[in-house]
Amino acid sequence: MTIQRIESGPRMSQVVVHGDTVYLAGIVANTTAGESVTKQTQEILSIIDGHLKKAGTDKSKLLTTTIYITDMKTFPEMNAVWDAWVSPGNTPARATVEVKLAAAKYNVEIMVTAAK
Template identity: 45%
Template sequence: MERIERARTSARMSQIVTHGNTVYLAGQVGEPHHDITEQTRDALAQIDMLLEEAGSSREKLLQVTIWLANMSDFAAMNEVWDAWVPTGHAPARACGEAKLADPALLVEVIACASR
């Protein structure tokens, strides 16, 4: 039976959960009150850090879900996303609009990768 490991765990959630060679990350957000470009960069930088901690990288992303507070930010978010995703390694991806936990948050990114 494959082991489940959790890292950066609180009473509510873990930032990283691994099961076998699969890495699941909690949703990552940027600094509130920054614009969509900066919040997206912040969230993706957090994903880079967590993936590295889990023994993975953005080249090994399997699936990403992106929630935007407003779909009018779709193009600006995609500009940052497109520069961040390594050529030839785009994961399966979904993007939708949702009310986020804090009204100052504009984007949340949830990722799953292999190790």
């Protein structure tokens, strides 16, 4: 079975496709880094949409999601954006954990796995 890597660099690939499964790296905000959890989550989900499209799938095929947030007090704020975005009736298995991310400007990081 072949492995397709999309947006690969020396350290990691943004997307890896193996068979009918699509794995995304953890996604953080680019333009809204340092801004609110709402804005960062919106940007991240938009990036995820783009990566899934490049891999030939979409959010209705999500299997699992791990969401990393720096402060559990922002959980409702992040969830409001997530709930408006996620495909109704196609919600993935999901975990949300509080962590310290790579840089203080990041409040949210999201990693997903999807079927093709």
